[in-house]
Amino acid sequence: MGPSHPGGGVSLVADTARWLADGEHWTGSGGVPARLVEHLTVSGAAVALAALVALPVALWLGHIGRGGLLVVGLANASRAVPTFGVLIILVATPVGFGDRATVVALLLFAIPAILTNAYVGVRDVDKDARDAARGMGMSGWQVLRRVEVPLALPLILAGLRTASVQVVATATLAAYVGGGGLGRLIADGFGRADPAMTAAGGVLVAALALLVEVVLGAVQKRVTPGPRRRMPASAVDAAALPV
């Protein structure tokens, strides 16, 4: 790209490593830690709000066993909608520039994964367990709280994990609509034709997404009782296969 990379890949790796090792890039409001905090704040807010909207709906629909077509249809349809388009559409509405548009766009795209997984998790709770709880005199609410949610927990968490990874990844786009986060390094790197900065931003964002995946995957595994660990990692993944 620039004249600074006559050696192509090899010198880029060295330059990127040098960029990342430079202490100057790790301080101040434009430094990596500050960008990371921005990135995680926006992502966290989006996932939390999405869960607040999606979980009650999913648990209720799963409990009464209805709305499957709607839930799965929403998940499939959402794949066809470009996040970048929604983000820019939101910017052109009263929502406006910056973090607010980003949080709204991200939460809209986090809802399907959370909704589908929690819904399938609750709906597919063993009928015998549900009947036994009823037989013990539990009310519908008690069955949900004490039987269905605990048994559906692995899938509920799978949905939150899938959504979180996706949100952390997509939050990178915020930089292109005046927002902050690690995407700024990439956007500014492209803007200044600084390949080392661009690549360093890419490496950091990729590492963050993989880290979130691994950490939340470990959490999900911990709360999954041993015998059930071989269930599908996520209902969204499973839904991709023709069953």
Add this chain to the structure above:
Amino acid sequence: MLAQDEPPNPWVSVDYVRDNADAILAATREHVTLTLVSVVLGLLLAVPLALLARRFRRLETPVVGFAGVLYTIPSLALFAVLAPVTGLSEKTVVIGLTAYTLLVLVRNVLAGLDGVPDDVREAARGMGVGGLQMLARVELPLALPAIVAGLRVATVSTVALVTVGVVVGHGGLGQLLFAGFNNNLYRAEIFTATALCVLLALAADLLLLGAERLLTPWARRTRAAA
């Protein structure tokens, strides 16, 4: 500026579409080309990878795991790492998008091949079918519904992802989208580009579904029952 002083900025504008038909067509063409090339390349890589994973089962975890790692890397990050090497080119976008199709394609090709009943394989072998013929004439046709299901997911996701290519100057309809953003939030341009993107994804999905129905006439009865 007071609200009543603002020029109208409608979301839907026939004038915009008419005046910019050439640009819209060019962007759509780039979008379709990038999607097509990426998905076809993805399939050409996924089939041999799936066959390898099936032949040597211990390779299944690393192959699917590697595709999973690729899939987890955000598109913008991948473009950012690739661009300094492959340039602000369509190549950068295609490499990135191809990488994303691998997970779902490898997984579905594997699932499709694994789903071929052993009885069918036995019967074919009894009729003297073996080796590549078994794969081409028995296994792949029977795996087709699973493969097409994977292709549909991969294609629809790819259509949406192409827009991110705008960061290296090749985002198909994403170019219009971003131009609308930079052009004082020109709503008609932003909305038209996004809507076309969604329509393109739906059209591709229906096309693949139709192709599957044509190619697997024997599955029609089971589908009606399901």
